[in-house]
Amino acid sequence: xxxxxxxxxxxxxxxxxxxxxxxxxxxxxxxxxxxxxxxxxxxxxxxxxxxxxxxxxxxxxxxxxxxxxxxxxxxxxxxxxxxxxxxxxxxxxxxxxxxxxxxxxxxxxxxxxxxxxxxxxxxxxxxxxxxxxxxxxxxxxxxxxxxxxxxxxxxxxxxxxxxxxxxxxxxxxxxxxxxxxxxxxxxxxxxxxxxxxxxxxxxxxxxxxxxxxxxxxxxxxxxxxxxxxxxxxxxxxxxxxxxxxxxxxxxxxxxxxxxxxxxxxxxxxxxxxxxxxxxxxxxxxxxxxxxxxxxxxxxxxxxxxxxxxxxxxxxxxxxxxxxxxxxxxxxxxxxxxxxxxxxxxxxxxxxxxxxxxxxxxxxxxxxxxxxxxxxxxxxxxxxxxxxxxxxxxxxxxxxxxxxxxxxxxxxxxxxxxxxxxxxxxxxxxxxxxxxxxxxxxxxxxxxxxxxxxxxxxxxxxxxxxxxxxxxxxxxxxxxxxxxxxxxxxxxxxxxxxxxxxxxxxxxxxxxxxx
Amino acid sequence: xxxxxxxxxxxxxxxxxxxxxxxxxxxxxxxxxxxxxxxxxxxxxxxxxxxxxxxxxxxxxxxxxxxxxxxxxxxxxxxxxxxxxxxxxxxxxxxxxxxxxxxxxxxxxxxxxxxxxxxxxxxxxxxxxxxxxxxxxxxxxxxxxxxxxxxxxxxxxxxxxxxxxxxxxxxxxxxxxxxxxxxxxxxxxxxxxxxxxxxxxxxxxxxxxxxxxxxxxxxxxxxxxxxxxxxxxxxxxxxxxxxxxxxxxxxxxxxxxxxxxxxxxxxxxxxx
Numbered sequence: 001x002x003x004x005x006x007x008x009x010x011x012x013x014x015x016x017x018x019x020x021x022x023x024x025x026x027x028x029x030x031x032x033x034x035x036x037x038x039x040x041x042x043x044x045x046x047x048x049x050x051x052x053x054x055x056x057x058x059x060x061x062x063x064x065x066x067x068x069x070x071x072x073x074x075x076x077x078x079x080x081x082x083x084x085x086x087x088x089x090x091x092x093x094x095x096x097x098x099x100x101x102x103x104x105x106x107x108x109x110x111x112x113x114x115x116x117x118x119x120x121x122x123x124x125x126x127x128x129x130x131x132x133x134x135x136x137x138x139x140x141x142x143x144x145x146x147x148x149x150x151x152x153x154x155x156x157x158x159x160x161x162x163x164x165x166x167x168x169x170x171x172x173x174x175x176x177x178x179x180x181x182x183x184x185x186x187x188x189x190x191x192x193x194x195x196x197x198x199x200x201x202x203x204x205x206x207x208x209x210x211x212x213x214x215x216x217x218x219x220x221x222x223x224x225x226x227x228x229x230x231x232x233x234x235x236x237x238x239x240x241x242x243x244x245x246x247x248x249x250x251x252x253x254x255x256x257x258x259x260x261x262x263x264x265x266x267x268x269x270x271x272x273x274x275x276x277x278x279x280x281x282x283x284x285x286x287x288x289x290x291x292x293x294x295x296x297x298x299x300x301x302x303x304x305x306x307x308x309x310x311x312x313x314x315x316x317x318x319x320x321x322x323x324x325x326x327x328x329x330x331x332x333x334x335x336x337x338x339x340x341x342x343x344x345x346x347x348x349x350x351x352x353x354x355x356x357x358x359x360x361x362x363x364x365x366x367x368x369x370x371x372x373x374x375x376x377x378x379x380x381x382x383x384x385x386x387x388x389x390x391x392x393x394x395x396x397x398x399x400x401x402x403x404x405x406x407x408x409x410x411x412x413x414x415x416x417x418x419x420x421x422x423x424x425x426x427x428x429x430x431x432x433x434x435x436x437x438x439x440x441x442x443x444x445x446x447x448x449x450x451x452x453x454x455x456x457x458x459x460x461x462x463x464x465x466x467x468x469x470x471x472x473x474x475x476x477x478x479x480x481x482x483x484x485x486x487x488x489x490x491x492x493x494x495x496x497x498x499x500x501x502x503x504x505x506x507x508x509x510x511x512x513x514x
Numbered sequence: 515x516x517x518x519x520x521x522x523x524x525x526x527x528x529x530x531x532x533x534x535x536x537x538x539x540x541x542x543x544x545x546x547x548x549x550x551x552x553x554x555x556x557x558x559x560x561x562x563x564x565x566x567x568x569x570x571x572x573x574x575x576x577x578x579x580x581x582x583x584x585x586x587x588x589x590x591x592x593x594x595x596x597x598x599x600x601x602x603x604x605x606x607x608x609x610x611x612x613x614x615x616x617x618x619x620x621x622x623x624x625x626x627x628x629x630x631x632x633x634x635x636x637x638x639x640x641x642x643x644x645x646x647x648x649x650x651x652x653x654x655x656x657x658x659x660x661x662x663x664x665x666x667x668x669x670x671x672x673x674x675x676x677x678x679x680x681x682x683x684x685x686x687x688x689x690x691x692x693x694x695x696x697x698x699x700x701x702x703x704x705x706x707x708x709x710x711x712x713x714x715x716x717x718x719x720x721x722x723x724x725x726x727x728x729x730x731x732x733x734x735x736x737x738x739x740x741x742x743x744x745x746x747x748x749x750x751x752x753x754x755x756x757x758x759x760x761x762x763x764x765x766x767x768x769x770x771x772x773x774x775x776x777x778x779x780x781x782x783x784x785x786x
Contacts, residue, residue, distance in 0.1 A: 081686065082686075093686055126683075127760055
């Protein structure tokens with residue numbers, strides 16, 4: 001086909017454009033459009049009434065449906081391209097359904113007739129559409145909802161199958177639209193409803209592929225090569241690192257039953273969804289409405305799929321939500337918190353009862369473990385040959401940045417309040433051991449700690465692994481944070497000091513196990 | 515001081531771009547003011563049907579160095595009252611036509627007069643081009659010209675170019691578009707094909723109508739679904755996917771806040 005042939009197509013383009021546009025001039029054109037499909041008046045006698053869907057942003061879920069009949073539900077979902085926080089100091093241009101990642105939660109009932117409006121905000125650069133896995137029909141609505149910036153589309157569908165479904169944008173390049181955050185969940189409640197629970201939350205996992213490394217600050221661009229290679233920079237719940245941590249944690253009270261609607265936008269990874277310290281009483285696998293599994297530790301949530309889980313919380317405390325592919329959780333952000341408050345339940349969980357020394361197979365000089373430590377230390381030294389960035393951070397900035405490191409790396413053992421775990425993990429809070437020697441603290445972070453230590457008059461004999469994946473700046477920041485939090489007050493730890501300790505020869509093996 | 519230097523650079527580049535391309539013109543062809551000659555070559559489309567060749571020959575053509583600006587378009591509507599905002603027929607431009615302007619004959623504070631005109635329909639762009647004795651570039655011409663980086667005709671071999679093009683897709687849209695000609699001219703001497711605004715092409719929805727059955731799944735598969743990249747030449751060329759996707763979402767009466775246009779001309783001067 002030569003270029004001239006292309007121009008003959010222009011005539012067809014023009015003709016088709018006229019055909020599409022012309023009805024908007026004719027009076028009664030809208031009625032003609034409405035008369036088509038399931039949305040036509042009288043077409044579906046099982047549908048009575050009309051309402052507008054309540055949409056919620058994660059982690060919130062619209063209330064259960066009380067209706068005992070099908071109705072017409074109008075859903076208006078706005079697509080917006082917005083710059084938001086991906087991690088502390090890291091921004092990203094998210095493409096969103098409803099202004100947030102994941103997209104708004106949509107809740108309807110089996111048999112409902114949905115009149116779906118997709119509105120593409122005028123400031124958008126891209127056209128977008130929506131493929132709802134709850135739709136039965138080619139493309140799941142994608143072809144009918146393809147919408148240019150500043151325009152809107154409408155289509156209707158009948159919710160034939162109950163279940164928890166993913167929706168996502170399916171505009172080329174599809175993977176990129178999804179990787180930029182274009183996914184969410186739609187729940188089609190079965191006619192009989194779901195068993196009542198006390199709390200319902202919306203959790204959706206997704207990956208982000210940025211040109212910079214994890215934690216590199218500023219506006220980050222989508223990295224297509226990383227996406228094709230399936231090497232995400234971030235794996236997160238609800239669109240950002242720490243979106244479900246600290247005061248944004250989800251909550252429940254002892255004795256309550258919690259249901260999580262868990263989705264996975266992908267675009268690439270399958271999630272091994274797990275709540276540390278809980279067992280799912282029921283799992284509705286892959287978003288099915290039949291709770292075929294009971295007493296489950298970890299459930300798979302496929303990319304473009306979902307699961308419903310529920311469990312009764314018996315013991316107060318913080319429960320950590322993770323993708324149990326653990327480097328995603330502790331190094332890429334796939335981590336959230338459920339805080340349960342209420343009275344202790346010592347029958348369900350005693351806390352630590354016995355603490356005794358056991359010498360059986362502790363690593364001795366010349367052992368495999370010892371060789372690994374030596375190899376890691378050699379690696380650290382080798383890394384020092386590269387030119388490290390010198391930071392001129394003020395103490396306050398160091399504290400703020402250090403808190404981020406702490407909340408990603410340290411809190412699981414040392415706890416959010418720095419109190420540690422009695423008899424097991426020494427406290428950082430008001431810790432004489434921590435405050436006595438900053439250089440020793442640096443060494444412990446870089447090289448780990450094995451053997452007995454005495455902190456605030458109590459003896460501890462555990463193991464802390466070396467955290468030598470942290471940069472000099474990150475070590476300095478996290479130590480400045482812990483030495484100036486939880487009732488501690490001290491000088492800032494400078495990256496130079498960390499660099500110095502890192503470059504020193506590893507301590508002779510014999511000393512570590514004296 | 516630094517600011518002054520920065521301001522001068524684009525101007526210098528503009529001049530260089532114009533000079534450089536003039537030397538590339540064929541014998542006997544002097545491009546008219548504001549246009550450059552893009553020599554004949556081969557264009558490799560992103561999508562093609564199985565029976566189609568991998569490359570199409572592109573005849574030499576002339577293309578505007580810069581996108582059409584609000585100032586240029588104001589002249590057009592002064593001379594052609596039926597294309598003014600209050601008089602244009604809905605059939606030819608949707609209700610957001612020229613909505614960033616202050617009035618029929620007033621661009622106003624919402625836009626820079628030297629920024630690309632946007633919120634214009636395909637019909638309007640085509641009418642402007644005809645008024646100028648020009649036409650809209652075809653997809654093949656536009657993509658062929660836009661494949662060049664500042665230094666290479668095959669911009670795909672220039673990592674800086676790839677990075678710059680992608681950066682635009684990852685950055686938020688500014689409320690007010692910047693002025694034309696501020697970027698570097700490309701190999702052919704053309705400015706702003708990337709990084710400023712989308713541009714109409716004559717056959718913007720060829721991808722939609724070239725399928726065998728309109729609205730059938732064979733066509734949808736190319737444009738919407740996971741298999742969308744099956745027929746694509748370069749699956750890594752995400753910006754091209756986005757341009758094809760963007761064009762497919764349009765109708766000829768649509769106007770969009772960052773969609774403008776530029777004109778082209780065949781060498782003989784006749785419009786195609």
